[in-house]
Amino acid sequence: IQSQSTSNPSSIAQWASVEALNGPQDFIAANNKVFKERRDLVVSMLNQASGIECPRPEGAFYVYPSCAGTIGKTAPSGKVIDNDEAFVT
8 A cells, every 4th residue: 555655657657648648649530540440340250259249348449248158058179168267268
């Protein structure tokens, strides 16, 4: 607790933050469009996979798919997928 309440961002991080806020912003719209396209592609492809459900996040470029629909199915190896760890394996 002490280290988190008495330390501060490094001077380099502070200056980088100032530059990020005061510097050029013209790249943001283009990058935002690219990240949305990538996010939507990933969500679409995951939702096409049998047993996978992936909600589309509203404010992020990362996703959290659910593999709940695969529980109880059999993997190509012949092993029954009985939990999320077995699915990942």
